[in-house]
Amino acid sequence: MEALPEFELLRPRTLAEAVDARAADPAARLLGGGTDLVVNIRRGIEAPGRLIDLTGVAELMTIKADAQALELGASVSLADLAANEAVRAHYPALAEAAASIAGPTHREMGTVGGNLCLDTRCIYYNQSDWWRAANHNCLKTTGQMCHVAPKSRGVCFATFSGDLAPALLVLGAEIELVGPAGARLLPLGELYIGHARHDGSGGDGKRYLSLRPGEIVTRVRVRAAPGLRSAYDKIRIRRSIEYPVAGVAAALKREGGVLADLRLAFTGTNPRPVLLAGTEKLCGGALDDRVFAGLDALVRDQVMAMKTTFTPGHYRRRVAGVLAKRLVTRLFAAG
Ligand SMILES: Cc1cc2nc3c(=O)[nH]c(=O)nc-3n(C[C@H](O)[C@H](O)[C@H](O)COP(=O)(O)OP(=O)(O)OC[C@H]3O[C@@H](n4cnc5c(N)ncnc54)[C@H](O)[C@@H]3O)c2cc1C
Numbered sequence: 001m002e003a004l005p006e007f008e009l010l011r012p013r014t015l016a017e018a019v020d021a022r023a024a025d026p027a028a029r030l031l032g033g034g035t036d037l038v039v040n041i042r043r044g045i046e047a048p049g050r051l052i053d054l055t056g057v058a059e060l061m062t063i064k065a066d067a068q069a070l071e072l073g074a075s076v077s078l079a080d081l082a083a084n085e086a087v088r089a090h091y092p093a094l095a096e097a098a099a100s101i102a103g104p105t106h107r108e109m110g111t112v113g114g115n116l117c118l119d120t121r122c123i124y125y126n127q128s129d130w131w132r133a134a135n136h137n138c139l140k141t142t143g144q145m146c147h148v149a150p151k152s153r154g155v156c157f158a159t160f161s162g163d164l165a166p167a168l169l170v171l172g173a174e175i176e177l178v179g180p181a182g183a184r185l186l187p188l189g190e191l192y193i194g195h196a197r198h199d200g201s202g203g204d205g206k207r208y209l210s211l212r213p214g215e216i217v218t219r220v221r222v223r224a225a226p227g228l229r230s231a232y233d234k235i236r237i238r239r240s241i242e243y244p245v246a247g248v249a250a251a252l253k254r255e256g257g258v259l260a261d262l263r264l265a266f267t268g269t270n271p272r273p274v275l276l277a278g279t280e281k282l283c284g285g286a287l288d289d290r291v292f293a294g295l296d297a298l299v300r301d302q303v304m305a306m307k308t309t310f311t312p313g314h315y316r317r318r319v320a321g322v323l324a325k326r327l328v329t330r331l332f333a334a335g
Pocket residue numbers: 029030031032033034035036037038039054074078100101102103106109110111112113114115116117118119161162163164215216217218241242243244
């Protein structure tokens with residue numbers, strides 16, 4: 001185990017103090033629970049001189065949830081989110097996603113903001129300094145090539161693996177960002193730019209968030225859609241404590257025997273959480289083979305099959321599709 005390098009820890013008490021601290025030192029890193037960032041620091045992946053701990057900022061620690069709307073502060077812990085009765089009752093996909101993250105101690109420390117801004121992952125990246133150096137590093141750090149796709153022409157395919165984002169995407173969440181230029185609201189999907197296109201447009205596994213310099217994720221908001229049922233499921237190698245091999249959130253509306261709305265989002269597969277495009281074409285009729293065949297085609301088209309973890313890429317894409325079908329079937333049949 002490597003020792004942690006020296007760093008200074010700032011503990012702002014207000015959001016204004018946090019924004020000022022961030023603006024004063026652009027190289028400083030924001031710290032939620034540290035359950036991902038501190039691991040990366042220990043592995044020598046990064047070595048920030050200053051960390052700005054957001055868990056003492058009281059205005060970022062509130063959960064407001066009822067049948068109409070949800071507002072979550074960025075410093076809310078995953079354990080509190082998973083245990084919140086109103087979230088469990090009205091936004092079940094989100095509560096289930098939070099409860100499935102890592103292990104119980106990580107969920108006590110880990111925060112909503114840290115989960116939404118989680119670094120992307122890859123077997124060639126989440127390794128010790130000496131391991132990466134022995135393999136000549138890779139594009140995500142200081143190397144010249146991608147070991148997953150040697151002909152990637154500069155594109156990194158490291159995968160986004162946060163579990164909350166897909167659940168929030170199917171619920172239609174917006175995100176509030178605050179920085180030196182003030183506050184702005186974005187549809188959550190616009191936070192993620194890891195499209196990994198070969199023409200270089202948009203970001204990839206290296207540049208995966210649209211945060212502007214000095215910006216902090218402060219809140220997430222959801223306006224409830226009446227009649228929307230939602231759920232979350234994932235597969236992972238160690239069921240008690242592991243990032244998703246693939247995670248799927250589903251939300252749908254059923255009107256009589258008709259599928260009236262369908263939303264699916266995936267994590268652990270692409271350099272961004274993917275809200276599946278084109279599901280509206282599958283709505284308007286019964287939940288039948290036409291819907292499942294259409295769903296398979298959309299998953300094949302939009303969910304990547306890169307080998308950035310121990311499992312083969314095509315296996316990940318297949319299980320993502322299977323999980324999606326299971327969730328949709330279960331939600332449609334629910335009373
Ligand atoms: C063994 C193990 C298993 C894990 N399994 C899972 C899993 O199953 N699913 C999963 O999703 N995660 C998993 N994780 C990762 C991690 O525990 C969670 O994602 C957790 O929610 C991260 O939150 P944090 O507050 O600890 O983030 P931090 O580590 O504090 O921060 C993560 C990143 O977010 C940035 N950041 C933090 N807060 C903000 C903010 N408000 N605005 C902007 N940027 C911010 C930080 O600068 C950093 O880049 C696992 C980790 C470990 C060690």
